[in-house]
Amino acid sequence: MKLSVIYHSASGNTARMAQVIAEGMKLVPGVEARAFSIDAVDPDFARESRCIVAGCPTYVADTSAAMHQWLEKEMGKLDLPGKLGGAFATAQYIHGGGELVIQALLDHMLTMGMVVYSGGGSKGRPVIHLGPVAIAEAGDVEALMEFDDTFRIYGQRMAEKAVALFG
Numbered sequence: 001m002k003l004s005v006i007y008h009s010a011s012g013n014t015a016r017m018a019q020v021i022a023e024g025m026k027l028v029p030g031v032e033a034r035a036f037s038i039d040a041v042d043p044d045f046a047r048e049s050r051c052i053v054a055g056c057p058t059y060v061a062d063t064s065a066a067m068h069q070w071l072e073k074e075m076g077k078l079d080l081p082g083k084l085g086g087a088f089a090t091a092q093y094i095h096g097g098g099e100l101v102i103q104a105l106l107d108h109m110l111t112m113g114m115v116v117y118s119g120g121g122s123k124g125r126p127v128i129h130l131g132p133v134a135i136a137e138a139g140d141v142e143a144l145m146e147f148d149d150t151f152r153i154y155g156q157r158m159a160e161k162a163v164a165l166f167g
């Protein structure tokens, strides 16, 4: 089963965390997961994906403009209705608006007819209510690494749900 992680990243933080989510997805047997920048999506792979997780950096407590544009103009071409959707964000500050980004991404997915999921509090620790947020200044890989386990587990949970629904 194919799963896609699609992201915008200007300075690499979100790209790195997208790869960690894909790594977590691949821990689930039968899952083929790939991460794509919004400017290099493999449309066939994404259309065939049962689950799409989207993520971007937080810009002024909102989605980055590039991501917003992609959501409006490109995402709808990926056969979205009925697919499982999830969202993540990166931000520099813990109170910088990362969860607002996730909420905006999930709202967009709901609007496109997707079935959104995170696991919420039902999976125990780490508790991930809406989706994971990694906090780091641009290019601070050491700070990002603190979030790797949570992002990997999030990817695994999304893949397990995709397999339970569609496998």
Ligand SMILES: Cc1cc2nc3c(=O)[nH]c(=O)nc-3n(C[C@H](O)[C@H](O)[C@H](O)COP(=O)(O)O)c2cc1C
Residues within 6 Å of the ligand: 008, 009, 010, 011, 012, 013, 014, 015, 056, 057, 058, 059, 060, 061, 062, 090, 091, 092, 093, 094, 095, 096, 097, 098, 136, 137, 138, 139
């Ligand atoms: C134009 C701009 C606006 C930003 N606004 C916020 C913000 O409102 N809140 C926040 O926590 N971080 C903000 N940041 C920091 C980035 O969200 C953060 O460093 C992110 O991880 C960068 O991701 P990237 O390396 O994938 O581009 C901003 C960065 C830029 C360039």
